[in-house]
Amino acid sequence: MSSLAAREAYKDELTKLAADNGNIICLEADLGGKEHPFQQSYPDRFFNLGIAELASVDIAAGLSKAGFVPFFSTFASFAALRAAEGVKLALGYMGENIKIVAAYGGVSGGWFGTTHHCLEDIAVIQTFQNIRIACPHGEAETRRVVQEAAASKEPYYIRLSRNDKFDSLARDESSSCRELLFEGAVRSDAPLCLVSIGEQATEICSRIYQENERVNHAHLCYVDRDSLKGYKAELQAAAGTFLVVEEHRAAGGTASSLALLLPESQVYSHDCGEQWPIYGGSHADVLHYLGFGYEALTRQIAELGGDDNDF
Amino acid sequence: MGTLVQSASHSAEFEQLLAKAQAARSSIIDMAARETGCHIGGSLSVIDLLIGAYAKYHQDANTSIVLSKGHSAAALYAALYQYGILSDDPAASYGGADSLFTGHPNPKLPGIPFATGSLGHGVAYAAGWALGQKLLRTSGLGIAIGGDGELQEGLCWETAQLVQAKGITNFIYAVDCNGGQNDGLLADISPLPNLRERFEAFGFQVKEIDGHDLGQIIAALEPDGEKPLAILAHTVKGKGVAAIEGNPHAHYAKISEKIALKWKRGLQ
Numbered sequence: 001m002s003s004l005a006a007r008e009a010y011k012d013e014l015t016k017l018a019a020d021n022g023n024i025i026c027l028e029a030d031l032g033g034k035e036h037p038f039q040q041s042y043p044d045r046f047f048n049l050g051i052a053e054l055a056s057v058d059i060a061a062g063l064s065k066a067g068f069v070p071f072f073s074t075f076a077s078f079a080a081l082r083a084a085e086g087v088k089l090a091l092g093y094m095g096e097n098i099k100i101v102a103a104y105g106g107v108s109g110g111w112f113g114t115t116h117h118c119l120e121d122i123a124v125i126q127t128f129q130n131i132r133i134a135c136p137h138g139e140a141e142t143r144r145v146v147q148e149a150a151a152s153k154e155p156y157y158i159r160l161s162r163n164d165k166f167d168s169l170a171r172d173e174s175s176s177c178r179e180l181l182f183e184g185a186v187r188s189d190a191p192l193c194l195v196s197i198g199e200q201a202t203e204i205c206s207r208i209y210q211e212n213e214r215v216n217h218a219h220l221c222y223v224d225r226d227s228l229k230g231y232k233a234e235l236q237a238a239a240g241t242f243l244v245v246e247e248h249r250a251a252g253g254t255a256s257s258l259a260l261l262l263p264e265s266q267v268y269s270h271d272c273g274e275q276w277p278i279y280g281g282s283h284a285d286v287l288h289y290l291g292f293g294y295e296a297l298t299r300q301i302a303e304l305g306g307d308d309n310d311f
Numbered sequence: 312m313g314t315l316v317q318s319a320s321h322s323a324e325f326e327q328l329l330a331k332a333q334a335a336r337s338s339i340i341d342m343a344a345r346e347t348g349c350h351i352g353g354s355l356s357v358i359d360l361l362i363g364a365y366a367k368y369h370q371d372a373n374t375s376i377v378l379s380k381g382h383s384a385a386a387l388y389a390a391l392y393q394y395g396i397l398s399d400d401p402a403a404s405y406g407g408a409d410s411l412f413t414g415h416p417n418p419k420l421p422g423i424p425f426a427t428g429s430l431g432h433g434v435a436y437a438a439g440w441a442l443g444q445k446l447l448r449t450s451g452l453g454i455a456i457g458g459d460g461e462l463q464e465g466l467c468w469e470t471a472q473l474v475q476a477k478g479i480t481n482f483i484y485a486v487d488c489n490g491g492q493n494d495g496l497l498a499d500i501s502p503l504p505n506l507r508e509r510f511e512a513f514g515f516q517v518k519e520i521d522g523h524d525l526g527q528i529i530a531a532l533e534p535d536g537e538k539p540l541a542i543l544a545h546t547v548k549g550k551g552v553a554a555i556e557g558n559p560h561a562h563y564a565k566i567s568e569k570i571a572l573k574w575k576r577g578l579q
Binding site for chain 1: 374384434447453466470472476
């Protein structure tokens with residue numbers, strides 16, 4: 001059975017959760033698509049607020065104050081940038097129980113162009129503090145994150161891609177997505193640990209982990225500052241050098257946060273660089289243009305290792 | 312509150328309300344005499360709206376009142392203090408180190424549901440609260456008290472659009488129409504022609520009142536249940552202090568204690 005894309009998994013999981021939690025409200029900004037399952041099952045708790053992202057976040061704040069748990073979904077660029085002031089005030093400063101589900105993270109918008117890409121959102125949201133930031137990979141992890149968000153009173157920013165479908169890495173059913181996940185057994189003699197965030201990065205790192213016995217692969221689902229602090233000891237035990245792979249700019253990305261948290265370690269970044277993605281093409285095409293991907297990462301690993309492959 | 316309106320100029324209850332408004336004005340003047348000064352012009356123009364709104368609804372747990380034109384925090388603090396929602400006198404520490412009485416409404420204080428000040432947010436917050444009350448099937452209201460300068464923010468109109476679209480009829484947007492903004496007169500900077508017609512076009516019931524007549528204010532703060540309500544409250548910037556009444560440059564002021572005493576003695 002094929003996996004659902006994360007956006008579809010979100011809609012389906014939220015609809016399931018709403019059966020037992022009458023406080024869940026689903027808000028969309030004209031980007032949720034027709035025949036939204038939540039709307040079909042719970043029309044009284046579904047609101048398409050139209051193209052009004054900033055008002056939507058503030059309206060979510062009023063709903064939260066009234067005791068509801070609003071999930072508001074739009075594209076990452078509009079949630080993190082257009083509605084940034086509302087996110088700062090309602091989620092960051094006031095800690096309202098609002099869950100933002102931001103699709104089209106990174107350059108997953110492909111040929112839609114730069115207005116619909118978002119390589120800055122983690123930096124923006126991270127800056128506001130107190131917001132739990134999750135970048136799930138695959139259907140299962142997305143479902144788990146949505147469950148965790150619904151059960152938590154914390155504000156959430158959940159970053160999803162567009163329509164790609166991936167099988168999640170195997171995770172113990174009893175563990176939270178807040179826990180660091182190593183792929184396979186941790187190789188005690190590996191000098192380098194790849195740290196993957198988000199779907200494309202995790203796929204690439206998983207492939208390299210399968211091919212290269214001198215690397216470990218740690219997948220981070222949550223990348224807010226508090227969650228990263230919790231990973232510190234486990235990461236330090238895995239290697240002394242880290243290469244963080246994330247579909248984001250370097251500025252404000254997870255690599256920079258980890259570098260501050262791990263001053264004794266070498267922390268490098270494989271990211272989307274500083275160019276604007278001006279060309280069309282698929283998600284993969286745009287990533288390639290930005291120098292992000294399997295081949296580029298393989299070269300970077302080789303360069304880090306030097307001739308003797310000693311990191 | 313019906314009796315309050317019917318016998319507006321006679322009842323003891325109404326006299327108490329007038330006294331609250333007068334005491335709040337005095338408190339605002341005292342805040343302007345603090346080291347920081349305060350946004351005195353808009354605070355004195357909006358204080359009667361605040362006193363009226365809290366008189367009518369502050370004991371209704373299902374109704375949320377938010378001051379969206381947050382720069383008039385001095386007025387909000389003064390009103391909340393008059394109603395016992397705040398126990399500490401804001402004029403004693405406004406703007407000072409370690410004081411929660413910051414220059415824009417501080418949500419760490421009781422009775423302040425949202426951090427307003429950057430304009431328009433309180434309007435959308437109140438709409439969300441009202442939507443929540445509809446879902447909960449209470450009779451509660453979302454009340455935003457804003458300003459005419461604030462209406463230059465697109466967020467206000469995004470919200471008006473949504474209030475209409477989602478049938479949020481338990482929503483009141485009371486606009487303190489004092490005609491001024493930070494740098495001068497609205498009329499000179501970005502006028503708001505046809506304001507009544509604009510709100511009507513967004514599906515609002517519109518009431519225009521004297522924003523300093525507490526009887527009119529209290530009577531107006533009652534939506535009809537069929538439409539959201541916009542109250543265009545015509546006010547005077549600096550109302551009550553002859554020296555600054557109607558002066559657009561009295562948006563923010565820092566005054567001496569001597570002047571404060573003089574202004575308080577002369578409160579009209």
